[in-house]
Amino acid sequence: MDTEIVCLGIIAVEKATGYDIRKFVEEGPFSHFYAAEYGSIYPALKRLLDKGFISCDLIEQEGKPSKKLYSITSEGKIHLIQQLAQSDPKKDKVRSDFCFILFFAELLASDHIDDLIDNRLSHYDEKIKKMEEDDLSDAPQGAKFVHGLGLAIYKAAANYIQENATKLNE
Amino acid sequence: MDTEIVCLGIIAVEKATGYDIRKFVEEGPFSHFYAAEYGSIYPALKRLLDKGFISCDLIEQEGKPSKKLYSITSEGKIHLIQQLAQSDPKKDKVRSDFCFILFFAELLASDHIDDLIDNRLSHYDEKIKKMEEDDLSDAPQGAKFVHGLGLAIYKAAANYIQENATKLNE
DNA sequence: ATAACCATGTAAATGGTTACATGATTAG
DNA sequence: CTAATCATGTAACCATTTACATGGTTAT
Numbered sequence: 001m002d003t004e005i006v007c008l009g010i011i012a013v014e015k016a017t018g019y020d021i022r023k024f025v026e027e028g029p030f031s032h033f034y035a036a037e038y039g040s041i042y043p044a045l046k047r048l049l050d051k052g053f054i055s056c057d058l059i060e061q062e063g064k065p066s067k068k069l070y071s072i073t074s075e076g077k078i079h080l081i082q083q084l085a086q087s088d089p090k091k092d093k094v095r096s097d098f099c100f101i102l103f104f105a106e107l108l109a110s111d112h113i114d115d116l117i118d119n120r121l122s123h124y125d126e127k128i129k130k131m132e133e134d135d136l137s138d139a140p141q142g143a144k145f146v147h148g149l150g151l152a153i154y155k156a157a158a159n160y161i162q163e164n165a166t167k168l169n170e
Numbered sequence: 171m172d173t174e175i176v177c178l179g180i181i182a183v184e185k186a187t188g189y190d191i192r193k194f195v196e197e198g199p200f201s202h203f204y205a206a207e208y209g210s211i212y213p214a215l216k217r218l219l220d221k222g223f224i225s226c227d228l229i230e231q232e233g234k235p236s237k238k239l240y241s242i243t244s245e246g247k248i249h250l251i252q253q254l255a256q257s258d259p260k261k262d263k264v265r266s267d268f269c270f271i272l273f274f275a276e277l278l279a280s281d282h283i284d285d286l287i288d289n290r291l292s293h294y295d296e297k298i299k300k301m302e303e304d305d306l307s308d309a310p311q312g313a314k315f316v317h318g319l320g321l322a323i324y325k326a327a328a329n330y331i332q333e334n335a336t337k338l339n340e
Numbered sequence: 341a342t343a344a345c346c347a348t349g350t351a352a353a354t355g356g357t358t359a360c361a362t363g364a365t366t367a368g
Numbered sequence: 369c370t371a372a373t374c375a376t377g378t379a380a381c382c383a384t385t386t387a388c389a390t391g392g393t394t395a396t
């Protein structure tokens with residue numbers, strides 16, 4: 001599941017530009033389980049276009065730069081479904097500097113620990129608030145499920161940190 | 171926080187070989203927030219040695235291949251603390267094929283969804299069981315905190331999936 | 341016999357981020 | 369006037385995985 005297939009998936013949800021895709025992974029429905037920068041998105045779109053999995057419409061706009069709106073083709077849909085159906089999803093990859101640093105709490109100043117905890121908690125608060133405001137009434141079950149899972153994890157993490165952070169400063 | 175500093179951190183916890191470090195990130199205390207293969211560990215150890223942050227003892231063993239046991243030096247300790255203290259931990263990186271695939275549940279066969287869910291739940295069960303068996307009585311507060319956070323997240327995820335998976339098959 | 345464990349290491353390939361390059365419009 | 373948003377793209381760089389190379393021991 002690399003940037004290429006993730007771009008195809010997003011375009012399958014709705015027509016999108018490279019810029020839209022970035023927002024999708026940065027702030028949107030994929031933000032809690034995927035990340036990608038322009039530097040990997042634009043080349044991926046080019047490859048998908050070359051393979052015939054997406055098509056491109058150039059949209060001219062007033063007061064804004066022109067954009068390339070990509071749509072999925074029928075071959076693209078077939079390819080996406082095939083990729084989704086291959087039943088060996090790679091195991092999750094997580095890399096958390098936060099956990100690594102706090103593992104060594106004994107080597108840190110209390111003030112620094114407090115900062116890390118505070119930042120993390122306000123980060124979760126923001127995320128949770130945003131996600132709770134999302135309107136999913138029209139979203140398909142899969143999107144709802146994944147959204148709920150992300151929310152459940154954020155809440156559990158925030159809760160655990162709130163209840164156990166004091167133990168780090170003694 | 172790359173493989174180099176993570177290796178240094180592990181060696182700071184206790185003397186270790188490259189092989190030990192792999193186990194640490196694969197099954198040990200770092201397994202829920204970091205990953206690394208031999209291909210990045212061994213070169214990182216060489217760099218740490220060149221920089222004088224670790225020292226190496228060659229241990230000959232009967233019936234087993236000789237091993238290189240690395241220890242942290244005083245310069246290494248200083249470097250580790252400096253790295254930990256720089257207060258801008260990068261935000262967590264997560265990549266989950268599981269979430270990506272289930273986002274598109276509508277495009278999948280029910281049987282396939284069931285398989286994905288079952289595998290994921292038994293994976294969590296194993297992880298949770300192992301972590302609950304870990305003896306942390308002698309572990310420092312930081313290690314306990316991070317361990318507890320990982321456990322809380324796994325439990326919340328497993329719980330959410332158990333309670334909501336049926337909605338995906340309708 | 342055969343797989344798993346112990347143990348180290350390199351080279352090629354992969355995949356990604358960061359920095360650069362460009363530029364108009366709008367909101368504070 | 370300054371920052372943010374819209375919008376696309378490339379090139380250099382970076383980090384990591386995968387595959388290869390080696391080989392004895394132990395448990396099934």
